[in-house]
Amino acid sequence: MSPSPSLSIPPCYRSPGILLHAPRTRGPFPFLCSQSRSFSKDQGQTHNCKGLKFIRGKKQLKDLSTWGIGGPCNYFIQVFDQTQLVSAIRFCREHSIRFIVIGKGSNCLFDDVGFDGCVILNRIEFLEKKEPGIYRVGSGFRFNRLGVQCSNEGFTGLEFAGGIPGTVGGATYMNAGANGQETANAIRSVEFVTMDGKFLRFSRTDLVFGYRSSPFQVMEELAAIIAVTFELQHSGSAKRRQHEYMERRRMSQPVGEQTAGSVFRNPLDMGVAAAELIEKAGLKGFRVGGAMVSKMHANFFINCGGATSQDMLHLLAVVKEKVDQKFGVQLKEEIIYIHPEITDVDLNKDG
Numbered sequence: 001m002s003p004s005p006s007l008s009i010p011p012c013y014r015s016p017g018i019l020l021h022a023p024r025t026r027g028p029f030p031f032l033c034s035q036s037r038s039f040s041k042d043q044g045q046t047h048n049c050k051g052l053k054f055i056r057g058k059k060q061l062k063d064l065s066t067w068g069i070g071g072p073c074n075y076f077i078q079v080f081d082q083t084q085l086v087s088a089i090r091f092c093r094e095h096s097i098r099f100i101v102i103g104k105g106s107n108c109l110f111d112d113v114g115f116d117g118c119v120i121l122n123r124i125e126f127l128e129k130k131e132p133g134i135y136r137v138g139s140g141f142r143f144n145r146l147g148v149q150c151s152n153e154g155f156t157g158l159e160f161a162g163g164i165p166g167t168v169g170g171a172t173y174m175n176a177g178a179n180g181q182e183t184a185n186a187i188r189s190v191e192f193v194t195m196d197g198k199f200l201r202f203s204r205t206d207l208v209f210g211y212r213s214s215p216f217q218v219m220e221e222l223a224a225i226i227a228v229t230f231e232l233q234h235s236g237s238a239k240r241r242q243h244e245y246m247e248r249r250r251m252s253q254p255v256g257e258q259t260a261g262s263v264f265r266n267p268l269d270m271g272v273a274a275a276e277l278i279e280k281a282g283l284k285g286f287r288v289g290g291a292m293v294s295k296m297h298a299n300f301f302i303n304c305g306g307a308t309s310q311d312m313l314h315l316l317a318v319v320k321e322k323v324d325q326k327f328g329v330q331l332k333e334e335i336i337y338i339h340p341e342i343t344d345v346d347l348n349k350d351g
């Protein structure tokens with residue numbers, strides 16, 4: 001595998017500025033680690049370590065992402081509890097293997113080349129009801145399911161989560177939101193583990209969230225979010241509202257297609273939705289290879305079958321360029337591109 005950092009990135013995303021601005025470098029984790037150079041070597045073998053089973057070179061990232069895009073990762077492991085997660089991270093660190101923790105991959109664009117490191121699939125899925133309206137939830141718990149359950153139980157704050165196909169950890173990391181609600185507003189505290197194995201709990205007041213942004217996106221010492229405690233208020237109308245939001249989604253979004261939700265953030269300062277700008281630029285249905293701007297919702301890009309990461313990155317670039325030309329607005333990506341050799345490339349930080 002070529003060590004070039006610009007590997008498989010189209011010209012528009014080739015600026016070294018982007019790659020050097022990766023928000024999380026996983027702390028002391030070396031990017032150019034000799035032991036993870038052997039990309040896809042030992043294909044198909046498993047590596048057992050302290051009861052953990054790592055799959056080598058065989059797991060296709062397209063199977064771990066709602067976009068259905070992405071090649072093989074060098075190591076893959078599923079973790080079902082905190083101890084396994086910490087052991088997997090420790091294994092990676094001891095062997096100088098870069099890693100990424102993912103939930104449902106519903107906000108990630110993986111590369112066709114794959115990922116030269118370890119993908120840790122978070123399956124920490126417990127839910128504890130501490131008091132009425134207080135839920136402590138494993139970071140791998142389905143966010144959609146949590147939103148439906150809390151609303152059905154008569155609590156407001158997470159109605160919007162119904163229909164979001166991510167995990168609690170992913171939603172917290174992204175500060176997912178919709179319909180005027182966002183994850184941060186329902187959080188009481190977040191428990192996470194650091195790169196040097198420390199467990200920390202931060203209460204909501206210690207954490208500064210923004211529109212689709214969380215402090216975890218820039219926290220170098222973060223290894224993984226483990227659990228989140230939500231504090232919700234009683235509401236007799238939460239269930240009805242949750243149903244309404246779901247119905248609105250069904251009517252306005254290409255539910256059932258292979259997408260990653262909204263690709264671009266809304267330019268909040270302009271009071272206009274990214275989808276509206278893309279639509280007004282005449283790009284609904286615009287296609288690059290197997291990637292297409294949805295005809296139903298212009299901020300959803302669909303893998304119509306066989307789309308590559310190159311197709312998707314090119315489509316993103318063309319849409320950005322056309323919207324900029326027509327309206328003078330620089331759209332910023334909401335999705336996260338996982339570079340084959342660098343953990344988490346923030347496409348927004350394009351210098």
Ligand SMILES: Cc1cc2nc3c(=O)[nH]c(=O)nc-3n(C[C@H](O)[C@H](O)[C@H](O)COP(=O)(O)OP(=O)(O)OC[C@H]3O[C@@H](n4cnc5c(N)ncnc54)[C@H](O)[C@@H]3O)c2cc1C
Nearest residue numbers: 103104105106107166167169170171176177178225260261
């Ligand atoms: C059909 C559809 C509809 C959507 N609708 C919405 C919407 O209404 N609003 C919205 O905001 N988003 C929406 N999304 C986007 C996406 O579902 C959310 O951003 C979701 O919260 C991502 O969760 P995930 O578990 O899939 O994260 P992933 O895509 O797996 O990961 C996203 C990022 O979070 C990090 N991460 C995940 N889990 C952890 C963890 N435990 N610890 C540390 N880091 C972690 C990953 O490393 C990665 O950088 C939609 C997506 C789809 C496909």
